[in-house]
Amino acid sequence: MGKEIESQNIEPSTRAMEASYHWKHTPPDRLSTPSSLEIAQKHGPLMHLKLGEVSTIVVSSPEVAKEVMKTYDAIFAQRPHQVGADIMCYGSTDIATAPLGGYWKQLRRICSQEPLSSKRVRSYQPIREEEVMNLMRYIEANTGSCVNLSEKVACMTSAITARAAFGEKSKGQEEFISLVKKLVNLVERLFVFDIFPSQKWLHVISGEIPKLEELHREYDMIIGNIIRDAEKKTGEVEVASLLSVLLNIKNQHDALQCPLTIDNIKAVMLNMFGAGTDTSSAVIEWAISEMVENPRVMGKAHEEVRRVFGSKGYTNNEAVLEELKFVKAIIKETLRLHPPFPLLLPRECRESSEVKGYRIPAGTKVIVNAWANGRDPEYWSEAEKFYPERFMDGGIDYKGSNHELIPFGAGRRICPGISFGVSNVELCLAHLLYYFNWELPNGNTENDLQMTEALGASSRRKTDLILVPISYNPVPVPVS
Numbered sequence: 001m002g003k004e005i006e007s008q009n010i011e012p013s014t015r016a017m018e019a020s021y022h023w024k025h026t027p028p029d030r031l032s033t034p035s036s037l038e039i040a041q042k043h044g045p046l047m048h049l050k051l052g053e054v055s056t057i058v059v060s061s062p063e064v065a066k067e068v069m070k071t072y073d074a075i076f077a078q079r080p081h082q083v084g085a086d087i088m089c090y091g092s093t094d095i096a097t098a099p100l101g102g103y104w105k106q107l108r109r110i111c112s113q114e115p116l117s118s119k120r121v122r123s124y125q126p127i128r129e130e131e132v133m134n135l136m137r138y139i140e141a142n143t144g145s146c147v148n149l150s151e152k153v154a155c156m157t158s159a160i161t162a163r164a165a166f167g168e169k170s171k172g173q174e175e176f177i178s179l180v181k182k183l184v185n186l187v188e189r190l191f192v193f194d195i196f197p198s199q200k201w202l203h204v205i206s207g208e209i210p211k212l213e214e215l216h217r218e219y220d221m222i223i224g225n226i227i228r229d230a231e232k233k234t235g236e237v238e239v240a241s242l243l244s245v246l247l248n249i250k251n252q253h254d255a256l257q258c259p260l261t262i263d264n265i266k267a268v269m270l271n272m273f274g275a276g277t278d279t280s281s282a283v284i285e286w287a288i289s290e291m292v293e294n295p296r297v298m299g300k301a302h303e304e305v306r307r308v309f310g311s312k313g314y315t316n317n318e319a320v321l322e323e324l325k326f327v328k329a330i331i332k333e334t335l336r337l338h339p340p341f342p343l344l345l346p347r348e349c350r351e352s353s354e355v356k357g358y359r360i361p362a363g364t365k366v367i368v369n370a371w372a373n374g375r376d377p378e379y380w381s382e383a384e385k386f387y388p389e390r391f392m393d394g395g396i397d398y399k400g401s402n403h404e405l406i407p408f409g410a411g412r413r414i415c416p417g418i419s420f421g422v423s424n425v426e427l428c429l430a431h432l433l434y435y436f437n438w439e440l441p442n443g444n445t446e447n448d449l450q451m452t453e454a455l456g457a458s459s460r461r462k463t464d465l466i467l468v469p470i471s472y473n474p475v476p477v478p479v480s
């Protein structure tokens with residue numbers, strides 16, 4: 001029988017690490033300053049908290065994350081019940097908040113094999129290129145002036161997702177995007193209901209539930225109209241949208257174990273936007289911010305992109321993007337230091353189990369601190385330093401098998417949108433680097449750049465990234 005977890009810090013266990021493994025992650029010009037890993041160092045790799053009425057453990061080490069997301073994944077892949085998600089996501093019938101079970105399994109399989117498969121994501125390349133080039137043209141028209149890159153990149157990722165999700169512009173798309181943002185923001189505020197589940201009076205006095213229900217009704221109306229339009233068009237367009245693929249699957253009743261309803265599809269579409277747009281744009285803005293702060297890295301990235309694109313004479317080709325090894329390393333390093341969901345999405349322990357000698361009762365909420373794993377000094381030398389070269393040997397990936405780098409989670413609940421998200425980030429970053437040099441406004445230098453993160457479930461910049469683009473390569477005019 002393991003020890004009961006208590007409301008106290010648990011001593012970090014010793015880790016046996018291969019010397020060569022350390023070396024892989026180590027920048028050669030190692031500095032003597034120790035890296036600061038506030039959370040894991042202060043609290044150890046497994047910390048027990050009582051959040052309101054809910055017993056919660058926070059996992060802040062790659063070793064324990066591996067136990068929770070690999071060894072005992074079947075036990076820890078449950079999502080806790082969330083009041084807001086229940087209202088917003090049609091009784092939690094989306095992928096992200098559905099309880100583990102046959103329905104969730106089927107939905108995940110459908111989405112991974114169909115709308116979010118690598119083949120399908122590749123088919124959206126023309127959409128990505130068009131939206132990225134629209135952004136490049138906007139920036140070129142504003143060279144020498146301040147550009148709010150945070151805002152513009154967020155618009156671009158929303159436009160790509162909307163076109164991939166719904167097909168060519170359908171009525172109500174802009175309204176839909178702004179409504180999803182409002183819904184997600186409001187649901188984030190409702191976490192307090194989940195940590196005091198017995199205090200139903202909170203629902204009444206806060207006044208938030210009627211607001212959420214109202215927004216949800218609006219969402220239902222807009223998505224309902226979009227779906228009705230899409231049902232008329234199914235089969236007409238060359239590139240099938242995420243929505244039309246799901247509608248086709250819904251109509252194949254016989255092939256499905258659990259029938260898929262229109263409400264289920266409405267819930268899934270919320271995930272595509274809620275989980276898929278701000279995450280990608282956050283990675284792009286942090287990557288550019290880090291490069292502005294580290295001109296050495298920016299210079300090296302410019303050199304790679306301009307050499308590779310320049311020698312080919314074109315920029316929009318997947319095979320060419322594959323050659324951008326340093327840009328890919330920059331993306332990994334950005335995801336290590338700035339995972340868009342620093343605490344991933346909450347999980348719940350389904351049955352009483354034992355992790356690292358501590359007994360974890362069924363129903364305990366589990367939070368995995370991906371941010372701390374990405375800065376663990378036992379795995380990363382000079383963990384605070386932005387040093388993409390540590391990834392150049394290609395050994396470490398973010399696809400869930402290296403638990404020191406889990407910006408997309410790991411195990412059964414790993415993000416199914418990795419290819420979609422990373423394709424957007426790669427194409428956009430490469431273009432921002434190929435066409436423009438970047439300066440801070442008002443003659444500020446890299447030391448003046450604000451790098452603080454905003455408070456909240458996702459790690460956006462606290463202040464928008466405002467930069468001055470300087471044209472380097474001319475952006476081609478669109479072919480009419």
Ligand code: HEM
Nearest residue numbers: 095096271272275276279280408409410413415417420421
């Ligand atoms: C850079 C971009 C992205 C990042 C960093 C990211 C990150 C994450 C993380 C951390 C999780 C939770 C994993 C866990 O609990 O272990 C997740 C889940 C999820 N993501 Fe992503 N995501 C990104 C893009 C996308 C995109 C583009 C889509 C869809 C279009 C998407 C759809 C989802 C869904 C549906 C889930 C829930 C999976 C489940 O619970 O089974 N994500 N994502």
